[in-house]
Amino acid sequence: MSLDFTVAIPTYNGATRLPKLLEKLLQQSNIKHLNWEIIIVDNNSKDATAKIVESEINNWQYSYPLKYYFEAEQGAAFARQRAVREARGELIFFLDDDNLPDTNWLAAAYIFGKEHPKAGAYSGQIHGAFEGEPPENFDKIKQFLAIREHGDKPHLFDADSLRLPPAAALVVRKQAWLESVPSRPFLTGKLPGVMVQGDDYEPLLYIHKAGWEIWYNPAMHTYHQIPQWRLERGYLLTLARGCGLATCSLRMVDVKNSQKPIIILRTILGNLRRVAFHFIKYRQQLKTDLIAAFEMEFFLGSLFSPFLFLKTSLNRRK
Known part of the structure; x- marks a missing residue:
């Protein structure tokens, strides 16, 4: 049976971050009437991620299920592909394990998807939650750290100019993904020793070129946790x-x-x-x-x- 939506969490070495994200999902409001699930895709983690999720599942007492999947092929793009294959929701709400949603994020995302049936993907405001002080003039480059604050009015992204939302807090329509995105990505995401990016944008470009709309919804707020080392020059x-x-x-x-x-x-x-x-x-x-x-x-x-x-x-x- 198809669900209203799936929350998909791709993670790599997320043992210390996942419990806080799950706690935020348990605090969501205005969704009791909806049928949904949470799936965690472990992208070949080397830490205690599997044990942490197993413990959460064993103690889970909520009506919506929590599921765990292991994806051995390294790269965020492969973890997202696995999430799409496993998701039972018509809408897939991607959250990175360091991106914490506001209490109304799920409800705002679901409502927007229902009101915009041609939206193949959409995202909202992503604010920075910094462990340290950002460098001077940081606003000029904040979008590279998946911080997006584009005002309080919904609008279409300019996909032809590569102006697109990151995957950190992205909603995709499962139908749009399955119809448009190839099963093997060209850009795989960060790998050990390799920092080539672009894996966020590649599936969105396929979705856009297939005729689906890609939207910005300012009612959706998440907070990207940025440790000090991600603000350092190197x-x-x-x-x-x-x-x-x-x-x-x-x-x-x-x-x-x-x-x-x-x-x-x-x-x-x-x-x-x-x-x-x-x-x-x-x-x-x-x-x-x-x-x-x-x-x-x-x-x-x-x-x-x-x-x-x-x-x-x-x-x-x-």
Whole structure:
């Protein structure tokens, strides 16, 4: 039997974070009349995640079930694919294990989905909950840490310009995903030693190109828990490069082979220009201004992204 919605939590080494998220889900309001479930997809964790979830399941006393699935293929994209396969809900509410929902998040998400039947995916406001003080001018790059505050009016995302919501607190319509998204992603998500991003956006681009709408719903509020180490220079610059490296691969989603050389050329020339102008403007501050250095790393990653796309494409053909 199909349920109203599924809350899907992909996790990797989330033993210390999952209990707090489950507690937040138990505090949700205005959903007693709905049929739903919680599924946790353990993406090959090395910590006590499985034991923590097993303990939660053994002590579970609620009408909506809590289920555990193990996904051995590493990468957030594979964990999301597994969640979609296992979900019984018409709507799938993805929550990262470090993204805590407001008490009305589930109700607001469900209502929006019912009011917008053409919405294949939608997200809301994601606020930062910082362990430490963000760097100066952090607002310029906060979207790279899945912080999204786009005002108080609903609107469609500009998917053609790669302006899309992250997967941290994303709702997808199961029908839209199954009809549109390939079973094998091109971008897999972060792997040990590899920080290439873009796995959030790839399925959304397929959903958009299949004719579904992608919305911003400001009534949905979540809070992204950001530890101090994610605000340090080394991590941020690695993140910036990883986001940039996904640029060309994302622009190649569902395009004809005849268009690919043009996209590659435009990506290289456009980012050569951005790198040159940024260096001229900030060359004296790149070692001291973290935000300027972050932007340079993103531009460099975008410049090299066509070569990563070509390499990955060749490896997939072997």
